Amino acid sequence: MKQSTQVPQRPWRVGPLPALAAAVVIFLLSGCATQTLEPLDVSDVQVLTVAERFSVDTDGTYHGWWDQSQLPGKPTNLIIFSTKQNKVIQRIGTPPELTADNYSFLRSSRWANNVIIVLDPARNRTLETFAVDLDGNPTTGPVRVITIDGYEGWWNSTPENGDLRRLPNETVAVNTRSNKVVDGYNRTTKSTKISYTVHPNPAWPQESVIIIDTATNKIVDSFPVDENGNPKN
Structure with missing residues (x-):
């Protein structure tokens, strides 16, 4: 009876194939790096409101x-x-x-x-x-609170002729929505932090910022504002 001879298994050769794959990958990557991409023209795109x-x-x-x-x-x-x-x-x-x-x-x-x-x-x-x-x-209104640093007007500005005789020396801006001082200015000290106690008055214009002369406690100007303190047109 003829005996069968076992043929030894040949191990897989894994060396050349990964090397070849690596070469292909390097070629592809280097090929991408040399491509020039054309910018997309979106000048005619209408942005939705x-x-x-x-x-x-x-x-x-x-x-x-x-x-x-x-x-x-x-x-x-x-x-x-x-x-x-x-x-x-x-x-x-x-x-x-x-x-x-x-x-x-x-x-x-x-x-x-x-x-x-x-x-x-x-x-x-x-x-x-x-x-x-x-x-x-x-x-299209703002979604974030806009911080109002202050308001500028004739009450805290210097005229071109430099004549300050008829202008208040110290004023505060009070928001009648909150009845709080939101701004101030003293011409002598140049300070914007003015200590002033607000005494709300029902006669004040509503939803506005009023300018008060602290020497007389009288309103010298006012303008309407929205809920974020922005002056209305």
């Missing part, structure tokens, strides 16, 4: 990109928060219950008074913000 990107129904439901067809990686569990109402006004999908960190973020002093925030609660990340008017319609 806030009113075109978002809308609100008569029942207060907001619509936007979250209503469109599902895209890979698109967040689906969101909340819509109103800074004016200080509460969640709409839920999209099945978002988790808000945490203390979520509320701390939403109720931060950074936001303006009438802003809609679209939040991904799971990541505590803002995906969209836009200002709305008193009726809830999207506007």
Whole structure:
């Protein structure tokens, strides 16, 4: 009976193939590095306005990109928060219950008074913000609080002729929305930090900044402002 002879297994040769692959990769990478990319011309692209990107129904439901067809990686569990109402006004999908960190973020002093925030609660990340008017319609207003450093006018300026005789020496600007001093100036000391006790008066113009001459406690000027202190036109 003829005995079978076992043929030894030949080991796989792994040396040349990886080397060849590496050479191909190097060639490809070096090929990409030499390519020149043409910049995309977006000069004719029309940027959508806030009113075109978002809308609100008569029942207060907001619509936007979250209503469109599902895209890979698109967040689906969101909340819509109103800074004016200080509460969640709409839920999209099945978002988790808000945490203390979520509320701390939403109720931060950074936001303006009438802003809609679209939040991904799971990541505590803002995906969209836009200002709305008193009726809830999207506007192009600021979404962050704008810090007003002060106001300039004839009461704290120097005329071209240098004659200061008829100008108040010290004034303060009081916002009648809060009845707080928001600005001041003393011509003698050049200081803007004026100690002044505000005594609110119902006769003062509402939603305005009034300029008070501290020597007489009389209003020498006033102008209307919005909720962030910006002078209205």
